[in-house]
Structure formats: structure tokens, C-alpha cells
Amino acid sequence: MTRADAKVLLEVKGLHANVAGVEILKGIDLVVRAGEVHAIMGPNGSGKSTFAKALAGHPAYEVTAGTATFEGRNIFDMAAEERARAGLFLGFQYPLEIPGVSNAAFLRLAYNTVQGARGKDELDPLEFDDYVREKMKLLEMDASFLDRSVNDGFSGGEKKRNEILQMALLEPRLAILDETDSGLDIDALRVVSGGVNRLLTRDNAVVLVTHYQRLLNYIVPDYVHVMEGGRIIKTGGRELAVELEARGYDWLKGKVAA
Amino acid sequence: MTDIEAETAPRGLNEDIIRLISAKKHEPEWLLELRLKAYRHWLTMAEPGWPNVKYPKIDFQNVIYYSAPKPKKLKSMDEVDPELLRTFEKLGVPMNERAALAGVAVDVIFDSVSVATTYKQKLAEVGVIFCSISEAVRDHPDLVRKYLGTVVPPGDNYYAALNSAVFTDGSFCFIPKGVKCPMELSTYFRINTQESGQFERTLIIAEEGASVSYLEGCTAPKFDSNQLHAAVVELVALDDADIKYSTVQNWYAGNEQGVGGIYNFVTKRGLCKGANSKISWTQVETGSAITWKYPSCVLLGDNSIGEFYSVALTNHHQQADTGTKMVHIGRNTRSRIISKGISAGQSNNSYRGLVKIGARAEGARNFSQCDSMLIGTKCGANTFPYIQVHNNSAKVEHEATTSKIGEDQLFYLAQRGIGAEEAVSMIINGFCRDVFQQLPMEFAVEATKLLGLKLEGSVG
Numbered sequence: 001m002t003r004a005d006a007k008v009l010l011e012v013k014g015l016h017a018n019v020a021g022v023e024i025l026k027g028i029d030l031v032v033r034a035g036e037v038h039a040i041m042g043p044n045g046s047g048k049s050t051f052a053k054a055l056a057g058h059p060a061y062e063v064t065a066g067t068a069t070f071e072g073r074n075i076f077d078m079a080a081e082e083r084a085r086a087g088l089f090l091g092f093q094y095p096l097e098i099p100g101v102s103n104a105a106f107l108r109l110a111y112n113t114v115q116g117a118r119g120k121d122e123l124d125p126l127e128f129d130d131y132v133r134e135k136m137k138l139l140e141m142d143a144s145f146l147d148r149s150v151n152d153g154f155s156g157g158e159k160k161r162n163e164i165l166q167m168a169l170l171e172p173r174l175a176i177l178d179e180t181d182s183g184l185d186i187d188a189l190r191v192v193s194g195g196v197n198r199l200l201t202r203d204n205a206v207v208l209v210t211h212y213q214r215l216l217n218y219i220v221p222d223y224v225h226v227m228e229g230g231r232i233i234k235t236g237g238r239e240l241a242v243e244l245e246a247r248g249y250d251w252l253k254g255k256v257a258a
Numbered sequence: 259m260t261d262i263e264a265e266t267a268p269r270g271l272n273e274d275i276i277r278l279i280s281a282k283k284h285e286p287e288w289l290l291e292l293r294l295k296a297y298r299h300w301l302t303m304a305e306p307g308w309p310n311v312k313y314p315k316i317d318f319q320n321v322i323y324y325s326a327p328k329p330k331k332l333k334s335m336d337e338v339d340p341e342l343l344r345t346f347e348k349l350g351v352p353m354n355e356r357a358a359l360a361g362v363a364v365d366v367i368f369d370s371v372s373v374a375t376t377y378k379q380k381l382a383e384v385g386v387i388f389c390s391i392s393e394a395v396r397d398h399p400d401l402v403r404k405y406l407g408t409v410v411p412p413g414d415n416y417y418a419a420l421n422s423a424v425f426t427d428g429s430f431c432f433i434p435k436g437v438k439c440p441m442e443l444s445t446y447f448r449i450n451t452q453e454s455g456q457f458e459r460t461l462i463i464a465e466e467g468a469s470v471s472y473l474e475g476c477t478a479p480k481f482d483s484n485q486l487h488a489a490v491v492e493l494v495a496l497d498d499a500d501i502k503y504s505t506v507q508n509w510y511a512g513n514e515q516g517v518g519g520i521y522n523f524v525t526k527r528g529l530c531k532g533a534n535s536k537i538s539w540t541q542v543e544t545g546s547a548i549t550w551k552y553p554s555c556v557l558l559g560d561n562s563i564g565e566f567y568s569v570a571l572t573n574h575h576q577q578a579d580t581g582t583k584m585v586h587i588g589r590n591t592r593s594r595i596i597s598k599g600i601s602a603g604q605s606n607n608s609y610r611g612l613v614k615i616g617a618r619a620e621g622a623r624n625f626s627q628c629d630s631m632l633i634g635t636k637c638g639a640n641t642f643p644y645i646q647v648h649n650n651s652a653k654v655e656h657e658a659t660t661s662k663i664g665e666d667q668l669f670y671l672a673q674r675g676i677g678a679e680e681a682v683s684m685i686i687n688g689f690c691r692d693v694f695q696q697l698p699m700e701f702a703v704e705a706t707k708l709l710g711l712k713l714e715g716s717v718g
Contacts, residue, residue, distance in 0.1 A: 100688030
């Protein structure tokens with residue numbers, strides 16, 4: 001739900017970024033307020049994932065111009081882990097595997113690190129076990145997820161559920177979900193998007209990065225942005241996504257943002 | 259540096275030095291003869307050139323072969339020189355805590371001579387002998403004579419021959435028939451005098467149906483010159499006996515430029531002499547400038563089992579060429595090898611292992627898993643598996659992987675609030691889990707911390 005007076009969580013101005021010396025982002029502006037759902041769409045190679053990773057602080061993405069503030073703080077002064085602790089969450093398109101480390105140990109370390117940074121109480125293994133099981137119900141996850149190695153041998157759908165479980169545990173102010181719908185069958189998509197919907201409040205916000213409008217049937221965006229060539233070339237409401245579904249991206253090519 | 263006074267032999271090696279060592283230790287004639295025979299054999303041998311390590315030629319005449327603290331007998335840990343305890347403290351070996359909390363009997367080897375032995379009484383009640391090998395030679399000469407050199411013969415290899423000639427001390431354990439050792443036995447070795455070679459000799463015997471878990475921890479203070487450490491460990495397991503030998507090795511590795519550090523050239527071998535016997539080696543190797551070490555099992559008894567679980571970590575300019583040999587002789591013998599090599603900095607880490615199935619080893623089985631992990635782009639990892647099968651019914655499996663701690667993995671963890679050092683520690687501990695699970699609890703905790711410390715600053 002959009003409210004003009006809602007607090008600004010993220011404000012990006014004129015963002016340019018390089019990967020391996022090649023400019024991928026060529027001037028992005030975006031404002032996300034508390035309570036909003038944004039969708040960033042666009043064809044492959046338009047810079048969507050680069051934008052997400054640059055905001056989260058991936059070391060391979062070099063910001064060359066522009067600013068980005070998160071709740072008023074310049075995020076480019078913050079290491080990736082500091083951004084995470086401050087409440088900026090990235091749901092990965094390809095979650096990484098960590099063989100030999102139990103999911104429970106990983107989740108608890110992440111949870112306690114973030115809680116500690118926010119001056120809140122950390123949980124011991126038993127307390128955490130109760131807490132995480134509660135959150136797992138939200139995503140219809142089996143308890144065996146806790147004993148398995150982090151993402152190791154997980155199916156695509158299991159990995160994505162695990163990402164949203166992390167979001168549920170870390171309670172970010174802003175979650176950027178990068179292609180969370182890719183590789184999900186229709187049932188998994190329903191569960192995952194149901195989980196995201198239940199996590200939405202008037203104090204947090206979600207940016208969905210997606211190639212397809214399918215996800216937006218489940219998580220309804222307030223704004224839809226279309227990226228092309230490293231810029232946002234068009235912004236509209238929910239109906240823009242429907243139009244993209246019908247007409248593809250080609251008709252927008254070469255147009256400048258409205 | 260510690261201020262404990264040492265009694266030191268002149269540099270160099272000749273028959274007189276060997277006679278001096280033997281005389282200092284009031285040894286029987288047969289042992290002096292064994293030493294001299296080993297020495298004469300050693301003179302005819304050449305240093306092995308096949309390990310994948312590089313180092314300047316060692317001047318064996320510039321080594322001090324005997325250095326002992328002034329003899330003092332201590333009845334309890336309270337009497338241990340506080341300076342020694344402080345040194346342990348600095349080195350991160352919570353020995354007193356460990357002994358008290360874990361109920362471990364600690365036999366401290368301080369420049370090759372035992373200065374404290376605890377819990378001896380409790381062990382004596384069940385007939386377990388746990389003492390320095392010098393005491394064993396004095397008090398149990400028949401046992402020592404029966405087994406010493408039967409697993410690693412004096413002429414086995416260059417460094418074993420050298421050790422047999424000049425070993426100054428080490429540990430002796432004897433677990434009599436049917437006895438389960440009531441506590442874990444632990445020895446801490448350390449090198450104190452600059453340029454003194456450390457040549458311990460350890461002999462562990464488990465009689466029929468006996469079992470024991472033995473922990474060896476190794477640390478050494480920093481010196482700029484390289485020091486040679488050439489130990490020999492022999493294990494003998496009779497019918498239905500079980501020996502578990504765990505090592506956490508953190509000898510001084512040299513500085514970040516590769517100056518100084520221990521040359522750790524060690525021969526460790528266990529003989530599963532009896533049917534249904536089992537010998538299990540677990541090692542966590544994080545120290546030493548150079549590690550050359552292959553804890554092995556000779557599976558002579560039918561249905562005997564050999565295991566080797568290893569984590570070898572190298573950083574900066576460290577070099578390790580380590581692995582195992584599983585020699586299957588008896589029928590239905592089984593062996594399992596789990597090796598995890600971690601290389602960081604400009605280090606070089608090789609796994610070298612032999613699985614040999616003899617002609618009579620009907621139904622023998624081996625499984626080997628050798629995984630390497632690289633941190634950074636300047637280090638190296640190699641795997642050299644040798645497999646020799648002389649029996650068609652044998653089944654031998656070998657798996658190997660190489661992985662890297664990548665930027666993406668660290669970014670993923672950072673994005674969950676976890677900083678680089680903690681992330682690396684977590685990834686490495688996950689990588690080593692199959693080995694750490696084999697360690698006694700308090701050792702596993704120490705090993706986990708140690709790996710984190712050793713890798714500090716190697717990422718990012």
C-alpha cells in the first residue's frame with residue numbers, strides 16, 4: 001500500500017556501476033517507501049540483477065557515480081555485512097551451497113549476528129530451534145531442512161524457500177528478491193509468494209526483480225519499473241506488468257522513462 | 259623465550275654422541291646396539307627426494323641431538339614450572355584446564371624429556387602403563403625390547419633411521435589384555451631450545467581386546483632458524499584391540515615470509531597385528547614450515563580395520579606432503595581414508611597416499627576421499643594417489659574434489675550479516691566436518707579455533 005507520507009527506505013540517484021570494467025548500470029533513480037512493493041522487470045541483460053547486487057554490496061560491482069541511501073545512510077560507505085545488519089536483504093537468484101555446515105547453524109549465526117547488531121537478544125540453540133520451526137511452518141518446510149547442509153543438494157524450489165526463510169528470520173526493512181520465482185513450479189510459487197506476503201507490513205518494503213509477470217499475480221506490486229540497457233525506461237502500476245505480458249518488451253525499446 | 263635451563267650436548271652427530279645419549283639415559287646395552295646399528299645404516303642412506311617440497315639441504319652436523327631440562331621429578335601439575343605453563347598458555351594450549359576438566363592424563367614432553375606425568379596411579383590400577391619411553395626402558399625393558407622397531411624398523415627410511423639412532427624421549431603406552439583404558443591419554447610435545455632437533459619415539463601397544471584413545475598435541479615457540487623434528491610413532495594392536503590416535507599439530511610454521519619454522523619429518527605407522535583389530539589415525543596439521551608425514555596402517559590380521567582422517571592446512575609459505583598408506587595383507591581387511599587439504603597464501607599442499615591390496619587379502623575394501631580447498635590464487639594443491647591391487651576380489655574406491663572459497667560464497671554470507679573471517683571459518687569447518695567428527699570433543703573445539711586463527715587475514 002502506498003502512502004505519500006510513508007518513510008523513505010531506499011533512495012537511489014543517478015547510479016552508475018561497472019562489472020569487470022564494463023559499465024552495466026547507466027544512471028538509475030529509484031525511491032522505495034515503507035509499505036511498498038516494487039517490481040523491476042526487463043529482458044535478460046538489462047541490468048536488473050546487477051542493480052540488486054550493487055545495492056547489496058557485491059565486491060565485483062564497482063559503483064562509479066550516483067548515490068544510494070538506506071534509511072538516510074549512504075550505503076556505499078557500508079560493507080555488505082553492515083548493509084545486511086542494517087536491514088537490507090537480498091534474496092539470491094542462485095543461493096550458494098556450503099557443504100558440511102548445517103542449515104540450523106548457519107541460520108542461527110546469521111540471526112544472532114543481525115540481532116546482536118540491532119542490540120537485541122541472541123538465541124541459544126534450543127531457543128532458536130523453536131523460533132525457526134515456527135517460521136518454517138510459514139513456508140511449509142520440513143524440519144529436516146535444519147539438519148541438511150546449507151543449500152547442498154537442495155532442489156531449486158527448496159533453495160528459494162530457504163531464502164525466504166532467511167528473510168523471515170532476519171526481518172529486513174527492505175528485501176530485494178532477485179528472480180525468486182525462477183525455477184519454481186506453481187505450488188512452490190504459491191507457497192513462497194504466500195510467505196512473502198505474510199512478511200509484508202507497513203514498515204517494510206519489497207523489491208521484486210523478475211523476468212516474468214507470473215509472480216506478480218501472487219505478490220501484487222504498487223509500482224512496476226522496466227529496465228533496459230542499464231536504465232529504468234518506464235515506470236507504471238500493476239497494469240504495466242500485464243501489458244508487458246501481452247506485448248513483450250520490444251515496444252518499449254528506445255523509449256525514455258516517463 | 260623460556261628460562262628453563264637445558265643440559266645440552268655439543269652440535270653434530272657421531273657414535274660418541276649416540277653413546278653419550280645412551281649413557282645419559284642409563285640405557286641397557288641392547289638399546290645402544292640398536293641405536294648404533296640404525297646410525298650406521300643411516301650413514302648409507304640418502305634423504306628422500308620424492309616429496310613435493312623444497313628446502314635447503316639440512317646440515318645434520320649442525321643439529322643438537324640432546325637437550326634436557328635439569329632433572330626434576332614432579333608429582334602433580336602444581337609442581338610444573340609456572341614458566342612452562344605460561345608458555346603453554348601463550349601458545350594457546352590450555353593444558354592444566356584440559357587435564358582437570360577432561361580428566362586427561364598429560365605426559366609433558368619438554369625438549370624430549372618428561373617433566374610431569376599425572377594420573378599414573380589411576381592407570382596403574384587397571385594395569386595401563388603410560389610413561390616416558392625412557393622410564394619404560396628402565397622399568398619395562400622386556401616389553402620395550404619386544405615391540406620397539408617392529409612396526410618401523412630402524413632402517414625403514416632416512417628419518418626413521420636417524421630417529422632410531424638419536425631418539426631422546428617420547429611416550430610409552432601399554433594396555434593389557436581386555437582393558438579399556440579408563441581415560442584419554444594425552445601428550446604435549448614442544449621444542450624449546452633453538453636448533454635442537456626433536457626426536458621423540460612413541461610406542462603404543464594394545465593387547466588382545468584392549469582399547470585406547472591417545473591425543474597428541476604439538477606446539478613450538480618461534481625461532482628464526484629452521485628446526486628439525488623427526489619423530490617415530492609405532493602402534494601395535496593385537497586381536498580385537500582398538501587404538502585411536504589423534505594429533506593436533508601446530509608447530510611453528512615460520513613467519514609470513516617463510517623464514518624459520520619446523521621441518522616436521524615424521525614416520526607414524528600402526529600394525530593391526532591381530533584379527534579384528536582396528537587402528538584409526540586422526541590428524542589436524544596446521545603448523546610446521548614443512549610437513550612430511552604418512553600415518554599408515556599395516557592390516558595384517560584378518561578383518562582388521564585401518565582409518566585415516568586428516569585435515570592439513572597450509573598458509574603463507576608452508577609446504578605439506580602428507581597422506582597415508584593402507585597396506586592390506588589379511589583377509590576382509592577394510593580401510594577408509596578421508597583427507598581434507600586447505601591451501602592459502604603461497605603455500606603448497608599435497609596429498610600422497612598408497613592403497614596396497616596384497617595377494618592374500620581376499621575381500622579387502624578401501625574407500626578414499628581426498629578433497630582440496632584453495633583460498634586465493636597463489637597457492638597449490640595436489641593429489642598423488644597410488645593404488646596397487648594384487649587380489650581380484652578387492653574393492654577400491656577413490657574420490658577427489660577441488661574447490662575454492664569464492665567471492666560469491668563470501669558475499670552470500672556477508673549478505674546474511676556474517677563477516678569475512680567468520681564466514682571463512684564456517685566454510686572451512688564445514689569442509690572439515692567429516693574429520694572433526696572423529697576428534698575427541700575438546701580437541702574438535704580446539705581444532706576449529708585453530709583453523710580460524712591460522713587463516714586470519716588470508717581472505718579479503
